[in-house]
Amino acid sequence: MRHGKDVKANFAAAKEKIFEAARLGAQIVSLSELFSSLYFCQSEEEKNFGLAETIPGPSTQTLCEWAKELGIVLVASLYEEAEGGRFNTAVVMDADGKFAGKYRKVHIPDDPEHFYGERYYFADGDLGFPVFKTRFGTIGVQICWDQWYPEGARMMAAQGAQIIFYPTAIGFQIKGDKSLNQAEHEAWQIIQRSHAIANNVFVAACNRVGVEENLNFWGTSFVADPLGRFVAKASVEKEEILLADCDLRLIDEVRRDWPFLACRKTTVIAK
């Protein structure tokens, strides 16, 4: 999706897409990172703290209502206001409309020079790497910069995650070097496909599109299967409902030949 400045308009657009996705048969729907606003982390401005909200709160209540009405699982990303600080938080709504839980982004990019000044807005996630047992599968969520880290996917897979979602806001630097932009775009796909391979899980990356100030978000939302193959892949520029059929039985099938997770000799510890 493309997202704008008006929070209400972003919610209305998200509702339309989610309902359309459900009509097309989607059972789990993910939105991109911080879908209710522009990607405000390009600059460091105090007024943007006002976008933060409690979780659960009014936004998750709305999302829970949609999930219940449609009988689908919803994955979304919001700016969380909490006692301990503000967080970049993913939320999961189960298909019965219950709030299933949240994950707070662990890896926070601190790169205002390249328009990812997230340190100013978000504290380090402090909830570890939870997974959520939903009606349509056990899922985990990692958020944008987390995607460069194999540790998060590993820990979620070790707890039974079958699909790991990556709500994201990443793009080409408009004034950046073209070949570097292309290398980053390809690396972004490789690293997430590698998490699917290393853990034999499905991976679903959901990125925004459109130009916002200094970033041209590169879309390319995709779903990879437990062998790292693309199941579905979206365009760079267009808003799309990307439907992917994920047969979760493939996970065990692949693990019979590739028992990578079971045969780990190293211990990966969170927190």
Add this chain to the structure above:
Amino acid sequence: MRHGKDVKANFAAAKEKIFEAARLGAQIVSLSELFSSLYFCQSEEEKNFGLAETIPGPSTQTLCEWAKELGIVLVASLYEEAEGGRFNTAVVMDADGKFAGKYRKVHIPDDPEHFYGERYYFADGDLGFPVFKTRFGTIGVQICWDQWYPEGARMMAAQGAQIIFYPTAIGFQIKGDKSLNQAEHEAWQIIQRSHAIANNVFVAACNRVGVEENLNFWGTSFVADPLGRFVAKASVEKEEILLADCDLRLIDEVRRDWPFLACRKTTVIAK
């Protein structure tokens, strides 16, 4: 390289290639996994225990002599006989001809049905994930099945490895499903490129070619840079000296934009 049954002939062929690579300007040369023999792990036979040797020992002495004569670093893979058991071991010779050390393969595939019956031959590596400071860079070695595990590369990079070598013997199952073979061939490249990306290091995969019984080794030796881009890539079938120019300054350059390693929030612990 293609390898045969005759150990002496394999050494002679390796010598010829190593000397040719040095003549072409190579500073660090890697051979593929278990280069002195056929890939004997396709079947489980006691007589193959006879291929094991002490390390250091006569083979490493020969390799050290070559390294000294050429002034190059050598990376090789041998079957090690030790007090504690037999190991699948990588050895590093520094450019002054000194034996720099060894790594014992940690992740041992136990899949005789698909012709990787290594459990019969090798105990789990017990030396952790060492790195070696050589004349031409700090390097680490991971062996074949290790390549599916992000943990090893992570721990080596965290200790300063600039190039991680992956001596390998992997191939298409001759009687296997074609599309599965292709998916595995692609996944093998993706997962190793992902280690380059996650750690911003160079990765050098060195695989054998040729048909041996039930496996058609898929070659495709390659070097990837700290952005995961191919620097050089060999063919599927031909023996080749694959030369790759690795500017180690690129590591720090990429890490200024992508400080993934420095910004880890999770602790990865070996053993």
